[in-house]
Amino acid sequence: MKNQFLEITDPIHDFIRLNSTEQKIIDTSVFQRLRRIKQLSGAHLTYPGAQHTRFEHSLGVMHIAGMAGTSLASKKQMPGTDIDDIRLAALLHDIGHGPFSHLFEEVLQKKKRITHEQIGKEIILKSEIGDIISKTTDKKKINRLAVGEGSKQFENEIISGALSADMMDYLLRDGYFTGAEHAKIDHNRITNSFEVYKNKLALQSSALVNFETMMISRFQMFKAVYFHKTVRAGEVMLLEAMSLADDHLGLSSMNAQEYVKQTDDTILEKLTSLPETNSELKAAKKIANDYQDRKLFKCVFEKTISGKKTFGKNTLKQFRADIAKKSKLAENQIFIDTTTTHSMPLAPSKKESSSIILIKKEGGKITPQIIPISKIPLVSTMSGKMNILRAYTQQKNRNKVEIAAKSILGEL
CATH class of the missing domain: 3.30.70 (Alpha-Beta Plaits)
Known part of the structure; x- marks a missing residue:
């Protein structure tokens, strides 16, 4: 049977093409939940256009990861058969996120050391998503690759790290929907300049300026958007309300089945409907209602x-x-x-990226150069x-x- 494709119109990438396996995954209720988890938590209270979600971001990361895989396969640096696996892993890299994204993770970590990546692993392996994957490839392989634990380091780095599809999409998407003018990234130039050196992701030296621009964009987006004092005001309120109500609502003790039913709206509804039976619940309810009314x-x-x-x-x-x-x-x-x-972005190892591998090609000769971040003038000032x-x-x-x-x- 011929593989059927679906094209989704996207404001960042124009069109994102999905194969039949990818379509089946995004049609699951577990994945559709990402439509109801905003990419930037409460940033829409400061930047009204920031209503975009983890759903479209995940599609975008899959798209860019596919571009990267196609670029490397065309240079015979990875088998073309790996492209679909990289796309699947990229599609699922955020599947474990809870309501309000990283804020909910902070609440979880106060009582048990668990991350959205660990939750994502369980979802991929034990939900219907894993069953769909198993019909075409190894779900355990996709599971490892989605959280940066794949056997090929450069494939992990395509999904997370200093040259990752994840960062390229979120900067472009967040910049577009907030209206910030800082996120200027030529992701086509970067992905087309990818190389592999000693199982690590490298970049053609001619694209160094594009890497520099991306790092500056990331730095500026943190200052102007992610760490904006009013954006953080809303996030501080959400975190405080969820922390105060945790014992009553059992936010940090949910099992996987309960967890995947939670969205931004379900949690906010629970917080604004709390009984005022003690001072903590009364305070949590007041903060949640103030947040909802933008009394920050x-x-x-x-x-x-x-x-x-x-x-x-x-x-x-x-x-x-x-x-x-x-x-x-x-x-x-x-x-x-x-x-x-x-x-600097974290590598798949969760350590700050400290260097970049540049590849210079002249007259059929390939010269690799490992450049410490501290030696790149524009970037070193931000280390x-x-x-x-x-x-x-x-x-x-x-x-x-x-x-x-x-x-x-x-x-x-």
Whole structure:
């Protein structure tokens, strides 16, 4: 039987083609759930157009991963038969995300050390998605590759890392839907310049400028969008509400069957409908309703922490207690947020990417060069970590907390 294809119109990639196996996967209820999980959590309260979801992002990552595979196969650097596997793994790389994406993961990790990748593994292996995959290929192979644990390192790096399809799609897509002007990436040029060197993903040296542009775009998107103080205000509220209500709602104790039924809307509905039987539930309900009505916390202090300095949970708790005492307010009126990310994308090993392999071709001669990130002038200035410390409170407490926060945190 001839393979049937479906084309989906996409604002980023024009058309995304799906084969019959991919169609069957996206038609499952488990995958369709991603339509109801926003890519950028609460960013739409700051950037109204940011209504896009994990669903279309997953399709986009699959599309770019397929482009990368086709490019490498045309150069005889990987078998063409691997392209479909790479596309499937890319399609499923976010299947384990919970409501509000990484925020829900933070709630989970407070009680059990589990990531969306681990949940994704269980979904791929034990749901109907795994049954569909098994009809055409090895679901265990796809499962490993989807979370960066495949046997071929360069295939892992196509899906996650400094040259990944994941990053190329989310930057393009997030930039488009937020209206930010920072995400300028030539993903066609980058994928067509891919090479393989010693089982690692490399880039033709002529495309170095495109890599530099992508890293700068990522850095600027974190500053302007992902770590925007008002975007984070909404996220701090969601995280606080979910944490306060966790024991009552059992958010961190759900089994896989319950987990895959949860979306942004189901969790927000649960939070805004909480019984006010104790102070924590009352506070969680108030915060959730304020979030829904866009009565966001106000940022009263902000400082970018240079170098590798980070603050542990106990330190943040102490900051909260000290500011509360100074401002003569209850601690539950003070919210300390620290947003930290590696300036360079993480490799599949979860360590910050420290180098890039460049391939130079002249007169039939191939010359590889491993370039440390620190030696790339435009990119080296961004190496290390982005770390921003902020204090938030409700509008009514703004002046008191601002004075206290500046007094206590100003000299850090």
